[in-house]
Amino acid sequence: MKQKRYLLYSLVLAALLLAALIAIDNSSLKSSMLSTILQKGAIYALVAVSLNLLNGFTGLFSLGQAGFMLLGAYTYAILTIPVEARSSVYQYFNGGLVQFSLPVVVGLIAAGLVAAFFAFLIGLPVLRLKSDYLAIATLGFAEIIRALIQWNTLGPITNGSNILRKFPTYSSLLFPFAVSAVCIGLVVLMIRSSYGRAFKSIREDEIAAEAMGINLAKHKMMAFCTSSFFAGVGGAMLAMFQQSVQAKYFTSAMTYEILLIVVIGGIGSVTGSIISSFLFVACSEWWLRFLDAQHYIGGVKVPLLRSGFRMVVFSIVIMVIVLFYRRGIMGTNEFSWGAIEKFIKAPFGRKAREEERKKVTTPHE
Amino acid sequence: MSNTVLRMEDLTMQFGGVVAVNNLSLEVNEGEIVALIGPNGAGKTTAFNCITGVYEPTNGQIFYRDEILVANYPQGKMKKLYAGENAGKYTKVVSRTPDQITRMGIARTFQNIRLFSSLTALENVLIAQHLHIRSNLFGATLLSQLSFVKSKARQEEEHMYQRARELLVEVGLEQYENEVSGSLPYGIQRRLEIARALATNPSLLLLDEPAAGMNPQETRALTDFIVEIKDRYKLSVFMIEHHMDLVMSISDRIYVLDFGKLIAHGTREEVQNNQRVIDAYLGVAEDA
Numbered sequence: 001m002k003q004k005r006y007l008l009y010s011l012v013l014a015a016l017l018l019a020a021l022i023a024i025d026n027s028s029l030k031s032s033m034l035s036t037i038l039q040k041g042a043i044y045a046l047v048a049v050s051l052n053l054l055n056g057f058t059g060l061f062s063l064g065q066a067g068f069m070l071l072g073a074y075t076y077a078i079l080t081i082p083v084e085a086r087s088s089v090y091q092y093f094n095g096g097l098v099q100f101s102l103p104v105v106v107g108l109i110a111a112g113l114v115a116a117f118f119a120f121l122i123g124l125p126v127l128r129l130k131s132d133y134l135a136i137a138t139l140g141f142a143e144i145i146r147a148l149i150q151w152n153t154l155g156p157i158t159n160g161s162n163i164l165r166k167f168p169t170y171s172s173l174l175f176p177f178a179v180s181a182v183c184i185g186l187v188v189l190m191i192r193s194s195y196g197r198a199f200k201s202i203r204e205d206e207i208a209a210e211a212m213g214i215n216l217a218k219h220k221m222m223a224f225c226t227s228s229f230f231a232g233v234g235g236a237m238l239a240m241f242q243q244s245v246q247a248k249y250f251t252s253a254m255t256y257e258i259l260l261i262v263v264i265g266g267i268g269s270v271t272g273s274i275i276s277s278f279l280f281v282a283c284s285e286w287w288l289r290f291l292d293a294q295h296y297i298g299g300v301k302v303p304l305l306r307s308g309f310r311m312v313v314f315s316i317v318i319m320v321i322v323l324f325y326r327r328g329i330m331g332t333n334e335f336s337w338g339a340i341e342k343f344i345k346a347p348f349g350r351k352a353r354e355e356e357r358k359k360v361t362t363p364h365e
Numbered sequence: 366m367s368n369t370v371l372r373m374e375d376l377t378m379q380f381g382g383v384v385a386v387n388n389l390s391l392e393v394n395e396g397e398i399v400a401l402i403g404p405n406g407a408g409k410t411t412a413f414n415c416i417t418g419v420y421e422p423t424n425g426q427i428f429y430r431d432e433i434l435v436a437n438y439p440q441g442k443m444k445k446l447y448a449g450e451n452a453g454k455y456t457k458v459v460s461r462t463p464d465q466i467t468r469m470g471i472a473r474t475f476q477n478i479r480l481f482s483s484l485t486a487l488e489n490v491l492i493a494q495h496l497h498i499r500s501n502l503f504g505a506t507l508l509s510q511l512s513f514v515k516s517k518a519r520q521e522e523e524h525m526y527q528r529a530r531e532l533l534v535e536v537g538l539e540q541y542e543n544e545v546s547g548s549l550p551y552g553i554q555r556r557l558e559i560a561r562a563l564a565t566n567p568s569l570l571l572l573d574e575p576a577a578g579m580n581p582q583e584t585r586a587l588t589d590f591i592v593e594i595k596d597r598y599k600l601s602v603f604m605i606e607h608h609m610d611l612v613m614s615i616s617d618r619i620y621v622l623d624f625g626k627l628i629a630h631g632t633r634e635e636v637q638n639n640q641r642v643i644d645a646y647l648g649v650a651e652d653a
Contacts, residue, residue: 186506193505194495194525197484201492204481211417211475213467213496213565222502332483 006337018174025173033286039176040285041278043237046180048261048273049187050230055259056268056332057191058223059203061135063255064122065231067142070250071118072111072232073239074149077164078157080107085166090159097156104168108179108236115232116225118145123224127217139252149247158247165244176237183230188270190226199223203268257284264321265328272330288314368395369428370569370601371416371471376425377449378411378625379439385411386422387625388450393569398595398602400612403622404645409605410476412622413573417473418463424449426457429469429569433459468496472567474558476574476605482547486538486557489546490529493564529564535597536560536590552583556590563598570594572604576611584608588615613637621645 024035047065054060079102081089090096102110126137148154150161158164170176190196198219201209210216239245261280265272291310295302321328333339371393378386386408393399401409414420415435416427423443426436436459439447467473472493481489500509500518508518533539538557541549546557555575562570575591576584588611595602606612612619612633619636621629623645629636636642 189510190502190506193509194491194498194500194522195502195505197488197492198495200484200488201481201495204483205479207419207463208475208479208481209492210463211467211473211479212493212561213464214492215462215464226502 002338009337021174021177030173035173037278037282037286039173039241040238041281042176042180043234043241044258044261044281045274045277046183046237047231047234047258048265048277049184049270050227050234051258052262052265052267052270052273053187053191053199053230054223054227055262056266057196057203058199058220060127060220060223061131062138062224062227063135063252063259064119064138064142064228065258066250066252066254067138067145068115068119068228068231069235069238069254070142070145070149070247071115072235073245073250074158074164074247075114075232076107076111076236077167077239077245079110080104080167081164082166082168089164089166090156092162093155093159096159104170107167108233111236112229112232115235116229119225119228120221123221127220127224139255142250142252142255146247146250161247163244163246164239167239169240169243176241179233179237183233184270184274187226187230191270195219195222260318263328264318266330266332267328268332269328269330269334271335272328272333275335276329283317284314369393370395370397370430371434371603372428373412373416374426374428375451375454376412376415376427377423377447377451378408378415378420379423379443379447379449382446382448384448385625386415386622388425389622389625389627391620391627391630393601393603395601396595396599397617398591398604398615400616400619401603401605401622402607402609402612402619406624407622408625409622410573411625413473413571413605416466416571417471418461418466421460423447424451424455426455426459429466429471432469433457434466434469434471435459435461464496467565467567470566470568471571472562472565472569473571474555474562474573474575476577478551478554478558480546480554480558480561482545484546485543486533486541486546486549487526487529487543489557489561490532490564491525493561494525494528494566496565532560532564536563536594552579552586555579555587559590559594563594567598568600570600570602572602572606574605574607576606576608579608581610584611587611591615 021038024030024038029035047069051062051065054062078098082101083099086099087095122138122141126134126141129137149158152160154160191199198209198214201212201214202216202219206216235250257280261277262273264280265274265276288310291305291313292307293305295305369392373389373391376386376389377384389412391399391401401412403409411420415422418435422435422437424438424447427434436455436457438455438458439452481492484492498505498521500521504516504518505522508514508516509522511519530539530542533542536556536559538553538560541553541557546554549557559572559575572591576587579587591602591604592615594600616633618632619630620627621636621639621642628641628645629639631639
């Protein structure tokens with residue numbers, strides 16, 4: 001009964017979101033800041049969830065996400081640029097080596113597969129490391145990949161340090177949401193399966209997990225490759241969103257942004273990552289923008305407001321979150337209608353009041 | 366010989382210059398409860414860790430049924446350092462990881478409880494069944510959660526839940542099913558850890574101080590519990606324990622270890638009356 005009601009709520013919420021997205025898609029808002037935030041938020045949500053699969057669910061502290069996004073973005077771009085556009089994109093490399101182009105969906109999957117393949121290669125030596133050491137090794141890998149792709153000798157494939165563009169992008173706002181929803185759905189199914197439980201056991205206690213018959217190397221590799229696959233797909237979508245790719249933008253700062261989203265949302269909470277990625281993107285790109293401009297109130301110039309001040313405030317906001325909400329917005333909990341009902345009922349409900357009275361009359365129960 | 370479940374031959378474990386277990390030979394037969402006792406630091410847990418693959422022994426062999434489970438001999442720089450006995454007797458090397466050993470049918474618990482403490486009791490037991498999973502990652506991801514498609518993966522998942530719940534009922538923990546295991550009372554956590562080990566479907570159960578930190582009442586309940594699960598799941602039990610009333614009431618045979626060496630073994634009475642055991646536990650008077 002309750003389950004059915006919650007399912008209904010979920011369907012209604014999904015329908016409302018879909019309707020809102022379609023409305024934005026077909027109105028003048030499409031080219032507004034709101035639309036940009038929504039697209040980027042959806043893409044970051046996918047990458048954040050993929051990082052959370054590693055950091056939050058398997059307990060592997062990896063900082064290579066930007067590297068895998070870069071691989072995904074480049075794979076997608078290289079494989080899908082139309083043949084006739086190649087001579088202008090690869091103008092310094094005689095049109096490049098790749099002389100075919102794949103459909104968009106195939107390109108997206110290939111982006112994920114290439115990222116996962118590299119994750120496999122990197123994982124063989126690196127996954128033996130623990131905590132901080134793993135983080136350093138994966139961070140190093142991401143930097144190496146970024147440098148390697150800009151290497152001129154690989155130019156016929158990667159276009160060196162030049163920009164890649166003219167690959168097919170999406171026209172509808174719904175596209176990034178649909179891809180992210182499908183991918184996040186898959187991650188959630190995986191987390192809830194027996195393999196997901198095995199990942200969690202590795203996070204909880206490696207020695208006990210191994211003693212319970214879980215092959216650590218195999219399961220860590222599974223988590224690492226899956227995470228990289230979805231990071232690759234996310235990277236490809238970021239390329240579509242920006243309509244061009246250049247390796248120099250996939251810096252470690254990008255990994256930190258995603259890590260921040262995961263931490264703010266709650267390490268080990270998928271819905272937390274999704275919510276915080278939209279909040280993060282909106283805060284960093286939109287809501288705090290006004291701090292960068294000079295304002296006058298009644299002829300008096302507001303102090304401090306100037307270009308760059310936004311980042312100061314943003315950093316303070318993050319510090320406050322980390323200090324006072326150490327477990328993030330959601331902790332390790334997931335969004336549930338039950339919790340929301342309880343939250344709404346708590347101050348108003350009769351039951352809650354009765355319980356409160358009981359507590360007062362019998363303090364030593 | 367055929368009913369020997371575990372046989373340890375001349376096992377030596379040396380860490381650098383320290384010989385933690387020296388030339389230990391022992392046997393656990395089908396359906397027996399065997400205890401390994403000894404003062405603190407005698408090398409009991411080290412012997413356990415050699416059986417379960419946490420450590421690689423320096424010398425000796427361990428058989429599980431008729432198969433070599435672990436075997437090693439001093440090599441490399443250990444060759445010069447080796448201070449144990451029977452050097453040169455063994456020439457085989459067999460090493461397995463803990464998960465492979467568990468898969469062969471040897472499950473263990475830990476001295477300091479190692480539950481997956483932020484997961485529920487049910488999840489703890491579910492995870493221990495993962496080693497027998499047949500569906501691959503893709504099958505389990507795509508199909509095991511969808512109740513409206515009757516796939517193999519789904520059936521397997523349902524079966525795992527069913528088995529886990531049954532097991533919790535059998536060990537009397539059904540009311541804690543959805544409680545976070547780290548917040549359960551201490552005695553219950555001990556019991557849950559045993560239940561989790563049982564979920565791997567073992568034929569040999571290794572208990573590392575199952576009664577550590579328990580009061581006499583809890584210890585008595587645990588004693589009955591060990592006998593009960595041994596009979597129900599047709600197990601052989603090999604345990605390390607300090608509570609003498611527990612050891613003396615249920616062990617078929619007892620091995621006594623002191624400073625890494627076996628100083629006595631036999632039935633309860635034999636061990637109880639052995640002068641070397643009494644000396645090891647009570648100490649020897651200086652002028653005696």
